[in-house]
């Protein structure tokens with residue numbers, strides 16, 4: 311048995327029956343990382359020997375080795391956001407999700423690569439290095455949670471955490487052939503997640519099965535007084551998340567998500583997935599989300615505005631890097647930020663600052679907020695009749711490393727189908743639904759009503775019960 315291909319569910323059963331030791335599992339994964347990570351480069355850092363102490367508690371995930379995106383604070387363990395500006399930053403506390411995973415008995419393997427401060431769709435904006443797609447090492451793993459998705463796909467962990475502001479869990483999950491869930495805004499505490507765009511950010515699981523996503527959600531979801539946007543609901547129950555009756559569900563296909571720009575092979579795989587859902591008894595109908603064409607522009611105003619404010623704190627005074635050789639405080643700020651931030655982060659700070667500046671605020675930021683309300687309204691309308699929406703996760707499969715770096719606009723378009731769920735605050739999951747002729751994975755996205763993760767997870771779980779795309783592993 312290859313330990314590194316176990317699901318969280320399978321490993322949990324073996325561990326609890328005493329047929330597998332947590333140390334054996336942990337070391338098995340470490341060995342796998344040693345073998346494949348020099349080629350994949352999913353990890354920024356590996357947890358030290360303290361991770362090899364026996365897992366705390368007898369929780370539901372006792373002994374399960376996980377990877378965590380490096381923008382989630384881990385006490386004493388370097389948290390860089392893949393930025394030079396945070397080099398050497400060791401948080402004095404754990405994010406709430408980390409605290410909860412530790413209480414449930416998880417073992418932390420290490421921290422995974424991302425686009426700097428989660429700004430990007432390929433990990434090429436990482437200030438450290440680019441991660442490679444395990445299915446084709448010449449291609450990107452997607453982003454920004456590319457390290458987490460690649461680690462899961464390559465068998466370098468059983469599951470991982472990512473964060474999703476405009477698609478950063480779902481798009482890399484699609485590119486790497488794994489499952490990625492962005493929960494409803496407010497469902498999972500953001501305390502200890504380094505903020506990019508606070509009204510859009512959510513933490514969620516990346517794993518191989520929908521069932522594993524439910525097991526992780528059971529642990530990380532639920533109200534947290536330390537996050538003022540946390541919703542006042544108790545943690546979700548994994549069994550309830552997976553057991554809704556799928557037969558008779560009304561599933562909408564938003565016409566705007568199947569138009570121009572969609573790769574024909576992606577379309578074919580997704581439509582095949584839709585037929586599988588029909589076979590499970592779902593009723594499929596075409597719907598319209600008319601404000602979809604404005605989503606990318608709206609997102610890049612709201613997200614950059616919030617980012618420009620959130621990133622003001624990296625000034626050389628409190629965290630990580632401080633430039634040397636300055637005359638006064640102002641020059642220290644300028645030098646530190648010029649040297650510490652990468653190009654994309656600077657671009658976004660400038661765009662956001664511009665959108666918020668006097669004279670332009672109404673024309674850009676305020677207008678974007680109004681369009682955001684219209685986009686949310688589109689979803690409210692279709693969810694009066696549909697329980698879920700099915701779309702491609704990304705218009706294309708994984709692209710080649712280097713192909714889009716000079717063209718930020720094309721890069722931004724790879725999130726065209728994922729961004730709206732963040733603007734509307736609704737939950738959405740990406741599930742592997744096939745491969746292109748070149749052997750690249752394709753992801754199918756299911757979006758649901760706010761706080762109705764149960765519908766999309768039950769659909770995804772039923773889908774995985776009758777398909778086996780999620781069982782395929784890359785030839786590494």
Ligand code: GLN
Nearest residue numbers: 428429430475476477478
């Ligand atoms: N790719 C999108 C961006 O660059 C989304 C990133 C994210 O979800 N963190 O902003």
